Amino acid sequence: MTTDRSAIVLLSGGLDSATVLAIAIDKGFAPIHAISFDYGQRHSVELRAAKAVAEHHHVASHRVVHIDTGVFQGSALTDDIAVPKNRDDEQMTAGIPVTYVPARNTIFLSYALAIAESLNSTNIFIGVNAVDYSGYPDCRPRYIAAFEQMANLATRAAIEGRRLTIHTPLIDWPKVKIIERGLELGVDYAITHSCYDPQPDAVHALGCRPCGRCDACLLRKRAFEHLNQTDPVLE
Amino acid sequence: MTTDRSAIVLLSGGLDSATVLAIAIDKGFAPIHAISFDYGQRHSVELRAAKAVAEHHHVASHRVVHIDTGVFQGSALTDDIAVPKNRDDEQMTAGIPVTYVPARNTIFLSYALAIAESLNSTNIFIGVNAVDYSGYPDCRPRYIAAFEQMANLATRAAIEGRRLTIHTPLIDWPKVKIIERGLELGVDYAITHSCYDPQPDAVHALGCRPCGRCDACLLRKRAFEHLNQTDPVLE
Numbered sequence: 512m513t514t515d516r517s518a519i520v521l522l523s524g525g526l527d528s529a530t531v532l533a534i535a536i537d538k539g540f541a542p543i544h545a546i547s548f549d550y551g552q553r554h555s556v557e558l559r560a561a562k563a564v565a566e567h568h569h570v571a572s573h574r575v576v577h578i579d580t581g582v583f584q585g586s587a588l589t590d591d592i593a594v595p596k597n598r599d600d601e602q603m604t605a606g607i608p609v610t611y612v613p614a615r616n617t618i619f620l621s622y623a624l625a626i627a628e629s630l631n632s633t634n635i636f637i638g639v640n641a642v643d644y645s646g647y648p649d650c651r652p653r654y655i656a657a658f659e660q661m662a663n664l665a666t667r668a669a670i671e672g673r674r675l676t677i678h679t680p681l682i683d684w685p686k687v688k689i690i691e692r693g694l695e696l697g698v699d700y701a702i703t704h705s706c707y708d709p710q711p712d713a714v715h716a717l718g719c720r721p722c723g724r725c726d727a728c729l730l731r732k733r734a735f736e737h738l739n740q741t742d743p744v745l746e
Numbered sequence: 747m748t749t750d751r752s753a754i755v756l757l758s759g760g761l762d763s764a765t766v767l768a769i770a771i772d773k774g775f776a777p778i779h780a781i782s783f784d785y786g787q788r789h790s791v792e793l794r795a796a797k798a799v800a801e802h803h804h805v806a807s808h809r810v811v812h813i814d815t816g817v818f819q820g821s822a823l824t825d826d827i828a829v830p831k832n833r834d835d836e837q838m839t840a841g842i843p844v845t846y847v848p849a850r851n852t853i854f855l856s857y858a859l860a861i862a863e864s865l866n867s868t869n870i871f872i873g874v875n876a877v878d879y880s881g882y883p884d885c886r887p888r889y890i891a892a893f894e895q896m897a898n899l900a901t902r903a904a905i906e907g908r909r910l911t912i913h914t915p916l917i918d919w920p921k922v923k924i925i926e927r928g929l930e931l932g933v934d935y936a937i938t939h940s941c942y943d944p945q946p947d948a949v950h951a952l953g954c955r956p957c958g959r960c961d962a963c964l965l966r967k968r969a970f971e972h973l974n975q976t977d978p979v980l981e
Binding site for chain 1: 809813814817848849850851852857859860863884888895897899900904905
């Protein structure tokens with residue numbers, strides 16, 4: 512049994528990872544080191560949101576890891592591929608989305624693993640969700656379990672008996688439950704950013720406003736509506 | 747069964763990866779895409795060697811992926827930690843070396859996975875060796891098998907039935923066998939670089955000469971001697 516309570520939290524600036532951060536804090540993990548990735552995503556507003564979320568929750572450190580932008584190709588999140596709009600639930604969950612980025616979570620988790628080892632931490636939190644984004648191969652429980660197993664063979668820490676755990680508290684939660692729990696834990700969803708196709712807007716705190724019509728916007732919007740609320744980023 | 751014969755080859759510029767490249771070519775893999783990593787290692791001579799090796803073997807492409815240098819900490823390869831010298835075989839194989847870099851092969855293989863998927867390739871070659879470097883956790887067959895299993899859950903390619911293979915032709919070869927096979931296949935070991943503590947030398951083709959006394963130098967030197975040859979980098 513490890514008594515290590517420090518944690519690495521992957522923070523994208525989106526609704527899910529902001530909730531994961533609040534959950535890690537609520538569970539008593541400390542210190543918490545947040546990491547975000549600059550991978551040439553079309554919307555660097557994500558990184559501004561991640562910084563705002565990290566500050567809101569007073570993490571011990573927030574590190575932005577730069578990823579060579581030539582690596583990710585063929586995704587609507589990094590290339591000039593149209594982001595689909597106004598899709599219904601059935602369309603959203605059919606097949607692998609154009610916003611899929613090759614091996615993204617594997618690279619993110621690998622960096623988290625390196626940073627965890629260098630900080631002597633044995634806990635990594637990631638906000639993957641297999642409900643809303645069932646088309647992403649690297650959001651499935653089987654994938655996470657396989658990564659954890661690999662990680663526990665990969666490092667000096669593992670050989671020395673410090674077992675690494677990948678925490679995925681949201682993996683089977685519907686969006687409504689994620690938002691409900693986040694609101695209980697004091698997440699400020701107004702400073703999060705989920706939109707795949709943000710529009711510049713100098714008035715908005717993050718310098719962009721969400722499109723309101725891509726899959727990510729619609730998932731949030733419908734979940735807040737279900738709770739008889741308005742998504743604060745759309746206000 | 748896949749008929750894909752393209753391959754990604756991880757090329758460090760060292761003796762092992764140069765041999766792996768020659769083996770992949772000999773086995774008929776084509777086109778071959780070599781990738782190297784710039785991760786703030788103390789000896790950028792590695793990257794010059796990798797370029798020379800890639801050119802010598804006429805690969806289809808050679809890409810250098812830049813890795814955020816803040817990630818790797820606490821290794822003699824990236825920090826100012828003394829490289830041990832003149833160790834015997836027993837000393838070399840005891841424990842995890844100070845030249846161990848946290849989660850390095852996991853990050854390298856994750857990038858290779860992303861690039862493989864973006865190039866529609868299902869083959870990754872890596873020159874890990876569990877004989878000479880038995881102290882590195884991420885050079886063991888169990889680790890490689892676990893990474894391959896994870897990779898085959900991680901990507902769209904895998905979901906669509908294109909199974910990825912991590913090829914480790916050297917994993918159980920002693921250094922003598924590696925060099926013998928490489929010489930048969932036309933590897934030019936004079937342009938490879940393995941030393942952990944290279945010394946600037948304007949006369950040398952790569953701008954540095956090996957120290958001749960670190961573990962990496964000694965492993966090569968002794969293996970060439972066993973073959974009644976002199977390591978060409980020490981001539």
